[in-house]
Amino acid sequence: MSTTTITQAQEFGFHPGDIIQEWLWDDDVDEGLRRKIEDLTGEDLVDEDYDSAVDGAIIWWRDGDDEDALADTIMDASELVDEGAPFWIITPKPGREGSTNAATLQSAAKTAGMNAATPLTVSEDWNGVRLRAFGKGAERADRMERAERDDMDLR
Incomplete structure (x- = not known):
């Protein structure tokens, strides 16, 4: 591999x-x-029927597919992905058949409880958008703060 x-x-x-x-x-x-x-991974990509924990996910998305279906797909895919693991939506670049509106991706991601990053070129005809869950860092900080308070109460 090069x-x-x-x-x-x-x-x-x-x-x-x-x-x-x-x-x-x-x-x-x-x-x-x-x-x-x-x-890179040395592993075959697994399909959506795979039902064990995964280290990352990619969703191939094209315009014409329903925005609500994208939000549902994001939620389904995120169930098996480890917290903080790479999670990508890959769409045709603007001007290519099937290219999708950035607002559609943002809206679907938000509906699914995720933030969508700025699109990056991942190949000649495709862009990738990394998703991250809302509040993962905030939730972790809140848990740590509660644990510290509970620990102090026990003293």
């Missing part, structure tokens, strides 16, 4: 040994990008 291939796949935040779940694969996806991820 250094370029490793670097491009690492930009997703995936690592050797990671199990990555792939959602909404179709014959239009970028097979080269899929191979780069598989080469």
Whole structure:
């Protein structure tokens, strides 16, 4: 595997040994990008029927699919992804068939309780948008603060 291939796949935040779940694969996806991820992780991508914990997820999304369906897919996919693990929506670039509106992605992500980052070019025809759950850091800080207060009360 070339250094370029490793670097491009690492930009997703995936690592050797990671199990990555792939959602909404179709014959239009970028097979080269899929191979780069598989080469880096050393594992085949698993499909949406996989039912064990995963180290990351990618969702191939195209315009014309229902925004509510995207929010539902995000929620379904996030159930198996480890907290803080890389979670990506991959869409055709603007001007390509199936390109989607950024507002649609933002709205679906928000409905699913996630923030959508700025799109990044991930291949010649596809952009990737990383999602992160709302408040993960805040929730963790609140838990730690409560634990500290509880610990002090026990003294």
